[in-house]
Amino acid sequence: MELNVVTLNCWGLPFGISKHKGERMQHIAKELATGAYDVVSLQEIWVLKDYELIKSTVKNVLPYSFYFRMGLQNGGLCMFSKWPIVDTFYHLYSLNGYAHQVFMGDWYTGKMVALCKIDVEGMAVNVYNTHAHALYVPSNIPEKDDFLTHRLTQLYELSEFVRLTSGGSDLVLVMGDFNSEPFSLATKLALSNAGLLDSWETRGNKEYTDGMTIERLDNILAKGQTHCYMNTNDGERIDYNFYQSYGPYTARCLKTTLTMRKIPGSDLSYSDHEGVLSTIRVTRLKDSQGQGDEKSNEDDDGSPHQQLPELLKEAISVLSKNIEKVKSDQMWSRLKALFCFFLLLLSVSLGDVSPVLAFIWTCGLTLITAFYFCFGFIVEECEKKTVTGIMESMKVRLSAVEKRIRVNGK
Incomplete structure (x- = not known):
């Protein structure tokens, strides 16, 4: 079985803060309704009406969805699925900025990790969606990052939440805007502690190299923002699709690409972030008990989680x-x-x-x-x-x- 999973930070701030929000939300909904995606994790859907618009538009191809309504701005997280969502849960992060920093706004938005358990034709799939504290400086200069500790504790809490709630699942998908680059301590710790694989690093289409998701100079919506990388078109990679399989199943990432970039026939981008699309092939092992090939967070398979003690x-x-x-x-x-x-x-x-x-x-x-x-x-x-x-x-x-x-x- 192959699952096409996508994550996108939709930049849906109200009151005219996010440019062209109404138009972009309509196009996001239209694109998701094409049937090209099986599991969708969205961030920054701050306005309930935007969620309802997308939900009504995609109902024929993604009939199951859930909107996590936490914090002053509802948390901004929602998920859509081709298969039934059988359970939901969430964990609000313990640290998330400060109330007096109104213009940053993180404290007011209820940042969290959200979980939807999905029944994919008898296979138990845990899909996690998250949006960590905003990144205001590049990850490679942590001494200037006033919120490094907040983001580090958030992603550790994420990894613990995944690790402690994924028992009994056959496949785990962890998606979202981590606001941390791959080489940062926060990202490496999250991957390692939860025993996850990065779909970008394990993708089958290695010839595809354009993976930066934010701060891109070719994104018209990002041009008016403060850029961490003013002299390059590369930007940062902070949006991820992580995965891992368990028991009698094994998962492999066939390909990962950027998606939902520019709206067809327009120079306008869907968001200030690029979407990340991964095709995950899940195979049931011949040994139904999975004794010989069972994967575990503790296996010595060369995965990043082997660095866990030092991290x-x-x-x-x-x-x-x-x-x-x-x-x-x-x-x-x-x-x-x-x-x-x-x-x-x-x-x-x-x-x-x-x-x-x-x-x-x-x-x-x-x-x-x-x-x-x-x-x-x-x-x-x-x-x-x-x-x-x-x-x-x-x-x-x-x-x-x-x-x-x-x-x-x-």
Whole structure:
């Protein structure tokens, strides 16, 4: 059996933020209705009406769908399938930006990993869809990435969610906008910990080399955005189709290509991202029990997950340094709150000089004091404890992996 699976970040922000959204959503729906796709994972479908438009348009070829409505903007994730969706679940990421960074907006959008269990003619397929925290600098300069820790913890949580919910499945598909490049620690850890294969790296059509999905200068919608790579047309690869098979099944990626690029007869692109289309061939092994050829996340088959101990150690080191940074930031936030509070007391004496000036002074300093107080005593405290908890979870996972290596010799 061959499955054509596609992922696309649709850039569907409302209020005119995303250019040509209405027109593009109609064309996205029209393209998905061609019948060329079997399983579809979409991100940034922020508006329910856009989902309903696509759903009504593709109902004859993709009759099964689910929209995950979480966060202020519904999470933006939805899936469509040729086969019945028999179960759904999701996990909201523990860290996802900050509320005061309104123009970035990640905190408000309910970033998550979503799961749809699909019955593909008796084969149990787990399809995961995700959209990680936005990438504002290239992955190769992590020291300038203020949200490296958030993205790292998100993709670790993704890998744990996949690993712990994929039991009993015959095929796993993990699709979406990871906002991390292939060589980044976050992406490598996600692949390794969940024991997944990258459809781009394992594709049969190696002659096809155009795989960059974002920040492309040939994408008209990306030209008005801030580019990480201003002097190249290559862009970044941050959208993926990962996969793995289990039990009596084996999966192989026949080909992976970019899709849904420019709208036919127009210079307008479907989105500021390129779609990623993979053809996965799934074969049932002759041995129905799958004893001889069964695949496992723990097999010594040369897959990236063999690097897991070192990747976990590196991730633990990154999180440990971040905890120290958060502690330092927390101390300064508290000191700033205390300093602003003392300045606020001066407004009492200013009242005798100018009531208007005293009012402005009091209101401004009250807001600033409240901000630093909340950040120092609530926000950063929550982040510190969350990162610490995830780091401790990584240590448990590392201990278990190292023990398996000692016992099994691999």
